[in-house]
Amino acid sequence: MYRIDCLQFANWSEQIFTEMREGAVDAVHVTIAYHETFRETVAEFSRWNRWFQEYEHLIMPCSTAADIDRARESGRTAIIFGFQNPSPIEADIDLVEILHTLGARFMQLSYNNQSLLATGCYEDEDPGITRMGREVIREMNRVGLVIDMSHSADRSTIEAADLSERPIAITHANPHGWHPALRNKRDDVIRAVTENGGMMGFSLYPHHLKDGPACTLESFCQMVADTAETYGVAHFGIGSDLCQNQPDSIVTWMRVGRWTKGIDYGEGSASAPGFPPQPSWFSNNRDFGRIETGLGNVGFDRDEVAALMGNNWYRFFAESFAPEHRRAVST
């Protein structure tokens, strides 16, 4: 059984890498860009290169699913890189392949706002995938960079799922029917992603949870059970959105970047602008065992629990991270 978390953005440290090992986490998809330019994103790869040297007994870079097996064999956690916004490619489609070569495996087509490629979930209007968006989807398909629509608007997400020749992902969100947050996904969105072979990762971010930080493990696991029953257990995993040890300035950067001189509270509010507290049963990488137990308690059998805890993501990575070996210039 693999244990894979398909989204974290912690304030990385030896402590957190050690907790990944204590929690037996085989692989983590980490965000390295929210609003960063290409050059700033390269500096983030460099920051990780230094950590891979310094903590080589704890972590290693992951570019293929097979790297996760190499990480397990050597008692390490495999680190997968992703962007929550297409800002790293700027307006240059060639940077898709460059960034894939550097290790990127997920890229969101938009983050809350309109991007060059797609619409974000906070915009009033969603005109769908743009002209450049269609080109970039094709290029991402070609090189093996997974389309992630976690922060995108509904129409854009459904169009991306349909336009993409390879399955796409919502790495971190929950069903809107369980908790009607703006970032949680409506039925037709989840259906479009899963019917095209895609994956969704269940989020443990309090704003995505029914009752917020007071959400119970039982409620979360029952939601997983209901969702798996509706769309099929094969299409789901965990994408915890864990933002451990981050100062509140980081959630402000995530929400505001450089797109406004003002303030945007996103899922927070003027009275609660910072990171919300985590639910008591999930505060760091050592807590994945609780979810595993909780999933068993709501009726999943052993294989289903394994699928949800990481096997589904492993299969998806194995199918998604490598280039397609075909001529892709014919358009």
Place this chain on the structure above:
Amino acid sequence: MYRIDCLQFANWSEQIFTEMREGAVDAVHVTIAYHETFRETVAEFSRWNRWFQEYEHLIMPCSTAADIDRARESGRTAIIFGFQNPSPIEADIDLVEILHTLGARFMQLSYNNQSLLATGCYEDEDPGITRMGREVIREMNRVGLVIDMSHSADRSTIEAADLSERPIAITHANPHGWHPALRNKRDDVIRAVTENGGMMGFSLYPHHLKDGPACTLESFCQMVADTAETYGVAHFGIGSDLCQNQPDSIVTWMRVGRWTKGIDYGEGSASAPGFPPQPSWFSNNRDFGRIETGLGNVGFDRDEVAALMGNNWYRFFAESFAPEHRRAVST
């Protein structure tokens, strides 16, 4: 027998890639930066990525020696990337690993002028490897980016050969004793490089040849024989420095970059500022067979000819292109 050319900088086209196949050239080290910044160099990788798609039946990227075998098996030429100047890393040592990940396998520490790392062969004074140069040599050793001193000054070259924990290269030059051009290498330089396990590629660039474009194949091959006898045949190969189909504006860019608003003629002169004509017996990739025959005619046996035409470079690549698997942060 491998056929490998360890330096070309042509005006790349389908014609030239086809000539590589006609000449049965298994691998070519191509220059993608003379004075380019990091971002400009990334655009050069992108340019090649497009060619790898468009001409995938002729060429493929090479990051390990084993890729040369894959190229042979599929009837293609493997392309190895290199820089003639450290300008792509700017002043950021982390870019060494980033650029290696993108595919760079050779980097000159200086090009004619003083760089942040070492002195170029046109400077009056050569203070040797700089403080940053020592750090970058260690980092290049760690990741498997080969130190190339083709355009560096003598003291800097000898120091680099001694400081480097892995063998270094002079990818394209000839012995100064045969033809006393500024760019050709004196005995103590060749000795320092070869005694440390390094390699030198014989150049076919007319300014590096005795009698220039009128140099005979026999003279060139006899020089190879004399050099191999002095330093050992295992340390030599071809680095033709072929600059096919380039307009003269390119040799001006190579010499001048952005470091002067004036003009520098380098190995040329005011009366002959452009690219010199090639010798009649070596004008493109179809002509390697002539050199192979010529080497046999000056007395090399079959294995020695194979060593010189590519087997030595193959062995050197196999030993040089991969990261060293050790902790490298202790300094």
